[in-house]
Amino acid sequence: MAEPKFVRVSDDFGWALAPDNLARATAVMGTYILRRLVTLPLMLLGVSIAVFLVLHMIPGDPARMAAGPDATERDVQQIRINYGLDRPLTEQYGIYLKKLVQGDLGESFQTLAPVTEGIARTFPATLELTIAGMLIAMVLGVPLGIYSALHPRGAADRLVTSVAVLGISMPGFFLGLLLMLVFASWLGWVPPTGRGTWRHLILPALTLGLPYVAAFARLTRSNMLDVLSEDFIRTARAKGLSWPKVTSRHAMRNASIPIVTVLGLDFGRLLGGAAIVETVFAWPGMGRYMVDAIMIRDIYVIQGTILVFAVSVVAINLAVDVIYGIIDPRITYS
Amino acid sequence: MNPSFSKITRRHSLGLSLAVAGGFALVPIASAQAEFNLRVVQGTDVDTLDPAVSRSTPSQIVFNNIFNTLVRWKDTKLDEIVPDLAESWSKSEDGLRWTFKLRRGVKFHDSTPFDAEAVKFNLERILDPTLGSPNRSLFSSISQVNVLDPNTVEIVTKEPSPTLLEILAEEYASINSPTAVKKSGRSYSRNPVGTGPYMISEWVPAQHLVIKRNPDYFGAPGKPDRMTFRPVPEAEARVIELTTGNADVALNIPPESTDKIRRNASTDVVLEPSSFQIFFELNTTKPPFADPRVRLAVNHAIDRDAIIEKILNGYGRVPEGIFPRGVQGRGPRQTAYAYDPDKARKMIAEVFPGGYNEPVVIWTPAGRYAKDKSVAEAVQGYLNAIGFKTEFKVWEWATYQKTLYRPEPGKGTGKGSNDANMWLLGTGVTNADWRLRRKFSSTDDSNLTGYKQPKVDELLAKASVDMNYFTRMQAYADVQSIIWNETPNSLVLFDQIQLIGVSKGLKGLEVYGDEIVKFDQVTKQ
Numbered sequence: 019m020a021e022p023k024f025v026r027v028s029d030d031f032g033w034a035l036a037p038d039n040l041a042r043a044t045a046v047m048g049t050y051i052l053r054r055l056v057t058l059p060l061m062l063l064g065v066s067i068a069v070f071l072v073l074h075m076i077p078g079d080p081a082r083m084a085a086g087p088d089a090t091e092r093d094v095q096q097i098r099i100n101y102g103l104d105r106p107l108t109e110q111y112g113i114y115l116k117k118l119v120q121g122d123l124g125e126s127f128q129t130l131a132p133v134t135e136g137i138a139r140t141f142p143a144t145l146e147l148t149i150a151g152m153l154i155a156m157v158l159g160v161p162l163g164i165y166s167a168l169h170p171r172g173a174a175d176r177l178v179t180s181v182a183v184l185g186i187s188m189p190g191f192f193l194g195l196l197l198m199l200v201f202a203s204w205l206g207w208v209p210p211t212g213r214g215t216w217r218h219l220i221l222p223a224l225t226l227g228l229p230y231v232a233a234f235a236r237l238t239r240s241n242m243l244d245v246l247s248e249d250f251i252r253t254a255r256a257k258g259l260s261w262p263k264v265t266s267r268h269a270m271r272n273a274s275i276p277i278v279t280v281l282g283l284d285f286g287r288l289l290g291g292a293a294i295v296e297t298v299f300a301w302p303g304m305g306r307y308m309v310d311a312i313m314i315r316d317i318y319v320i321q322g323t324i325l326v327f328a329v330s331v332v333a334i335n336l337a338v339d340v341i342y343g344i345i346d347p348r349i350t351y352s
Numbered sequence: 353m354n355p356s357f358s359k360i361t362r363r364h365s366l367g368l369s370l371a372v373a374g375g376f377a378l379v380p381i382a383s384a385q386a387e388f389n390l391r392v393v394q395g396t397d398v399d400t401l402d403p404a405v406s407r408s409t410p411s412q413i414v415f416n417n418i419f420n421t422l423v424r425w426k427d428t429k430l431d432e433i434v435p436d437l438a439e440s441w442s443k444s445e446d447g448l449r450w451t452f453k454l455r456r457g458v459k460f461h462d463s464t465p466f467d468a469e470a471v472k473f474n475l476e477r478i479l480d481p482t483l484g485s486p487n488r489s490l491f492s493s494i495s496q497v498n499v500l501d502p503n504t505v506e507i508v509t510k511e512p513s514p515t516l517l518e519i520l521a522e523e524y525a526s527i528n529s530p531t532a533v534k535k536s537g538r539s540y541s542r543n544p545v546g547t548g549p550y551m552i553s554e555w556v557p558a559q560h561l562v563i564k565r566n567p568d569y570f571g572a573p574g575k576p577d578r579m580t581f582r583p584v585p586e587a588e589a590r591v592i593e594l595t596t597g598n599a600d601v602a603l604n605i606p607p608e609s610t611d612k613i614r615r616n617a618s619t620d621v622v623l624e625p626s627s628f629q630i631f632f633e634l635n636t637t638k639p640p641f642a643d644p645r646v647r648l649a650v651n652h653a654i655d656r657d658a659i660i661e662k663i664l665n666g667y668g669r670v671p672e673g674i675f676p677r678g679v680q681g682r683g684p685r686q687t688a689y690a691y692d693p694d695k696a697r698k699m700i701a702e703v704f705p706g707g708y709n710e711p712v713v714i715w716t717p718a719g720r721y722a723k724d725k726s727v728a729e730a731v732q733g734y735l736n737a738i739g740f741k742t743e744f745k746v747w748e749w750a751t752y753q754k755t756l757y758r759p760e761p762g763k764g765t766g767k768g769s770n771d772a773n774m775w776l777l778g779t780g781v782t783n784a785d786w787r788l789r790r791k792f793s794s795t796d797d798s799n800l801t802g803y804k805q806p807k808v809d810e811l812l813a814k815a816s817v818d819m820n821y822f823t824r825m826q827a828y829a830d831v832q833s834i835i836w837n838e839t840p841n842s843l844v845l846f847d848q849i850q851l852i853g854v855s856k857g858l859k860g861l862e863v864y865g866d867e868i869v870k871f872d873q874v875t876k877q
């Protein structure tokens with residue numbers, strides 16, 4: 019992610035929103051996005067080589083795992099031949115790359131089903147869970163942060179700090195089981211596991227999002243406090259704007275840049291963190307798909323899912339860069 | 353109504369729109385009293401629904417509902433084979449030709465008639481190396497399958513094959529509809545078509561699999577109208593599914609959760625014997641375990657009661673032979689190895705008068721078998737107590753498998769050639785021949801300990817061509833006795849107990865030792 023270059027010079031964005039400036043900004047942004055998109059395939063090539071090498075260097079024999087612990091050596095050898103695992107590494111990678119270009123990610127050793135199909139099935143579930151978790155973190159975290167910035171060292175402030183410590187130190191599977199025990203087992207409000215209705219989504223999304231609530235609140239708080247001490251806030255107040263207007267229009271907008279940055283970074287982390295939550299709640303997502311594949315060295319599944327994760331993270335970072343421009347048109351990329 | 357790929361993606365891409373996602377709740381609760389939907393949660397997902405290539409227990413549980421085999425075991429005792437799709441069979445004098453008379457008028461779920469051609473098609477399919485079935489070698493004795501007439505099929509074997517019927521009774525010998533296999537190609541694994549009491553209704557991998565009763569089944573019709581299988585990997589979550597009434601059966605319950613299930617007014621725990629035995633294999637190719645006396649000695653060094661009580665919450669059995677209950681051909685009960693560290697010390701001193709001063713290398717996986725690492729640590733303690741120096745290493749399962757089964761140039765897999773003296777493994781194989789041959793025949797690829805006992809080799813070789821079931825089982829019993837009393841290849845630890853959580857009033861589960869459960873005759877009050 020490019021470091022945004024910007025200077026706070028004005029108490030208003032009026033100049034930046036002038037038509038010719040806006041057009042110039044959009045054009046610069048367009049070229050930037052284009053440049054990023056061009057480098058994407060190169061980056062993916064790098065990722066695919068790295069993943070391929072790592073998978074072949076870590077111990078564990080995919081053919082034996084596919085055959086099962088009771089299989090004879092002959093069966094294992096046959097599976098090696100069927101999947102081309104007996105060929106030289108470079109040749110294997112060549113075949114893989116050729117298929118990849120055609121949109122074929124290979125087949126799972128375990129289920130014999132195409133990896134693209136597994137990803138198409140699991141990725142939407144993970145995305146749904148991650149977005150829901152993110153929304154929870156934001157919807158709870160940002161207002162809490164603003165509130166505690168406006169009332170420093172108050173009750174909300176202390177709550178945020180203690181929740182932050184708890185959220186960071188509690189492992190996801192523990193929080194998940196705890197929530198399940200209380201809300202599914204004791205209270206019976208929601209189903210314990212699975213995916214289907216919106217009620218199934220609540221617990222996994224909370225488990226994923228809660229640890230980030232406090233983090234977002236603290237981040238919002240410290241940035242708000244910084245901005246609130248700026249000159250332009252005083253100017254805005256001096257020209258007679260009400261506090262709510264100053265906070266929402268001037269302070270929040272300036273404070274949101276670092277929040278968006280962290281949001282982008284955390285989104286990738288949430289995608290990865292989803293694996294544990296998906297296992298606890300039997301959520302049919304891509305994280306679980308990948309972790310299960312790693313356990314049995316299901317090479318093509320691991321490769322495919324890592325590539326999709328990589329593309330997602332790149333896409334999110336790109337989106338974050340675009341959002342910078344929307345929030346603060348003074349930001350340019352060179 | 354088979355799930356097609358396009359349907360799955362379309363539905364899931366809409367998943368973000370919660371209202372739409374809400375539209376496909378599994379089965380409406382309102383109709384629960386009208387129809388009996390048996391809901392089962394298990395630890396792992398069905399991997400594939402093509403019986404020929406699968407080896408996973410969750411899949412095989414489903415296969416038993418969708419498919420039939422030519423013959424099957426009468427019940428969980430595994431001592432009598434009875435007709436299924438074959439009505440009767442006979443074998444030639446030399447034991448090389450088997451003739452099966454097939455049941456008439458049976459149709460697959462897609463209306464394809466079941467006949468001799470279908471049997472030929474299925475057996476030749478599993479024998480085809482390009483299918484890559486991990487079960488192929490079990491069928492390797494078959495040289496030819498001939499259609500004599502539409503209702504008679506002849507199987508010719510290369511050598512007399514006494515285990516043929518047993519293999520034909522396994523889930524991977526299920527008879528699939530040839531029409532469906534040809535039509536679906538690679539995607540057959542998601543669209544299975546058999547002759548069984550149930551047929552596939554919907555499968556969303558990692559989410560749920562629904563089967564519904566086949567109204568035209570030739571045998572005893574299934575009792576539940578539907579069955580829904582869901583993978584719930586986290587054991588504690590399975591318990592909550594059961595106790596909240598969201599599931600009727602929860603498989604693989606951890607010992608520490610049994611009290612919780614029993615305390616719940618509407619749930620209970622079913623205890624069943626398991627064919628799984630957990631043991632340390634001992635490297636018989638190098639000291640200290642090259643000498644069978646030392647192998648016997650360490651078996652007396654372990655307090656199994658304490659391990660079972662303290663580590664397994666009491667849910668395990670002290671082994672009385674290398675075959676637990678639920679294994680075919682289990683010989684007479686042997687005397688359990690008594691916990692006697694003094695005796696163990698004395699026996700070892702006979703072999704190593706000055707003591708054995710090299711470290712004993714102990715390997716264990718973590719998280720593969722019930723409490724494997726904790727049990728291994730306890731064993732290390734017991735071995736230290738009788739004067740062994742020990743080195744301990746914990747492995748990740750895939751790496752462990754690869755290391756143990758590492759191929760050696762010109763030798764197949766390594767026979768005792770790895771760096772360890774003992775390594776923890778378990779087996780639940782219920783077939784007597786397979787269970788013994790893999791571990792005790794000196795030439796088998798799975799014989800990791802390098803075990804070589806001429807008498808055992810001779811008995812196993814004789815049994816492998818013995819067409820008389822009774823004398824063959826007698827040979828296996830003799831082998832079990834020799835191994836237990838004279839020359840073990842392992843330090844046996846415990847026999848597992850299967851723990852299954854059920855809602856009260858559920859009756860008719862047929863539980864096999866290898867964790868296969870038949871649900872088709874289950875009723876609920």
